[in-house]
Amino acid sequence: MRAIRIERYGGREVLEEVGVDVPAPGPGEVRVKLAYAGINFMDVYTRRGVYAKPGHYAASLPLTLGMEGAGRVDAVGEGVRAWKPGDRVAWCLVRGSHAEYAVVPGSKLVAVPDGLGLDIAAAALFQGITAHYLVEDVGCLRSGLWCLVHSGSGGIAQLLIQMARRRGARVLATASSAGKAEVARSRGAEGVSGYESEAVMALVQQHIGERGVDVVFDSAGADTFDTSLRALRTAGLMVLYGTNSGKVPPIDPMRLADAGSLFFTRPRLADYVADAATLRRRAKDVFDALAAGALSVHISGVHDFSTLAEGHRQLEARESIGKSVLRIDSTVV
Numbered sequence: 001m002r003a004i005r006i007e008r009y010g011g012r013e014v015l016e017e018v019g020v021d022v023p024a025p026g027p028g029e030v031r032v033k034l035a036y037a038g039i040n041f042m043d044v045y046t047r048r049g050v051y052a053k054p055g056h057y058a059a060s061l062p063l064t065l066g067m068e069g070a071g072r073v074d075a076v077g078e079g080v081r082a083w084k085p086g087d088r089v090a091w092c093l094v095r096g097s098h099a100e101y102a103v104v105p106g107s108k109l110v111a112v113p114d115g116l117g118l119d120i121a122a123a124a125l126f127q128g129i130t131a132h133y134l135v136e137d138v139g140c141l142r143s144g145l146w147c148l149v150h151s152g153s154g155g156i157a158q159l160l161i162q163m164a165r166r167r168g169a170r171v172l173a174t175a176s177s178a179g180k181a182e183v184a185r186s187r188g189a190e191g192v193s194g195y196e197s198e199a200v201m202a203l204v205q206q207h208i209g210e211r212g213v214d215v216v217f218d219s220a221g222a223d224t225f226d227t228s229l230r231a232l233r234t235a236g237l238m239v240l241y242g243t244n245s246g247k248v249p250p251i252d253p254m255r256l257a258d259a260g261s262l263f264f265t266r267p268r269l270a271d272y273v274a275d276a277a278t279l280r281r282r283a284k285d286v287f288d289a290l291a292a293g294a295l296s297v298h299i300s301g302v303h304d305f306s307t308l309a310e311g312h313r314q315l316e317a318r319e320s321i322g323k324s325v326l327r328i329d330s331t332v333v
């Protein structure tokens, strides 16, 4: 089968299309024939070697890239009862999806409803369940609360804004261009500014006055961290969920006190889908809302094996809006 492998960490030049054996599912595992796979910032981090050290999401070389996909079950390993060949499934946080077949633990699979395309499932699962836990269990958003969502045109951010609005919360956002600001507005942000601290503070002042926002969702990190703390109300919640602009330096706890008794969390999806039941509940909420048209995801780019490097380039160059996918076999439906 065809697969995108890396043998060493580095730039886009380390991405290689190779022919490898079709993997066999072991006990508890399921082999899936892929239709589409998601392309994520996490693939870029993996390629660069961010996960080379032991720890969460640890990677070792050589590896097949890709940690999100959708397709049909092709074979099941010993002891698998929940899945059978032909089932439409999706998964994330298991590496190896940038290939024609992937082997996935049965406990990491979720069902894709009949009304939902496998391209949308591959595009929406990882970012959708991330937005889901951030809105429901971290930000605990509800009517009357205001949040600030940085990089409002990003994949997670677009879903986050829609889910926040569905829960009755109100949203401000940042974006790096007029086009991206328009995308954030179209998802439900009431006001959007650039990233400069003064622009963000003026936006908050205009919509909420002196009080500040209740929650900030920050995936940029280094460039936005200080502004995020400034934008919060007393005892507000700072949620740092990504570091697209670089790592945040260690912070002195007194900074949280001085900024107004703030709460700070650096959450990780794996901890919010720790068991199969929680993963399936979140995925079902997201997929049902997509199938019903209550939530929408924009596929901004469709790449093939030969153009995957371009997908990475667009992510790194900040050109992508929403989500790109890798088309593996569009006859799998």
Ligand SMILES: NC(=O)c1ccc[n+]([C@@H]2O[C@H](COP(=O)([O-])OP(=O)(O)OC[C@H]3O[C@@H](n4cnc5c(N)ncnc54)[C@H](OP(=O)(O)O)[C@@H]3O)[C@@H](O)[C@H]2O)c1
Residues within 6 Å of the ligand: 040, 041, 042, 126, 127, 130, 151, 152, 153, 154, 155, 156, 157, 174, 175, 176, 177, 180, 219, 220, 240, 241, 242, 243, 244, 245, 246, 267, 268, 269, 270, 315, 316, 317, 318, 320, 321, 322, 323
């Ligand atoms: N904690 C978790 O549980 C969890 C789970 C999944 C993903 N993540 C992380 O969440 C972040 C967002 O993921 P995503 O899938 O929504 O990404 P995405 O769709 O690629 O969004 C990235 C956006 O980040 C903004 N950005 C700001 N500074 C940037 C920089 N220096 N370089 C590139 N982009 C920059 C860009 O928007 P502008 O041009 O408007 O700035 C870009 O559109 C990633 O860091 C990802 O690893 C965290």
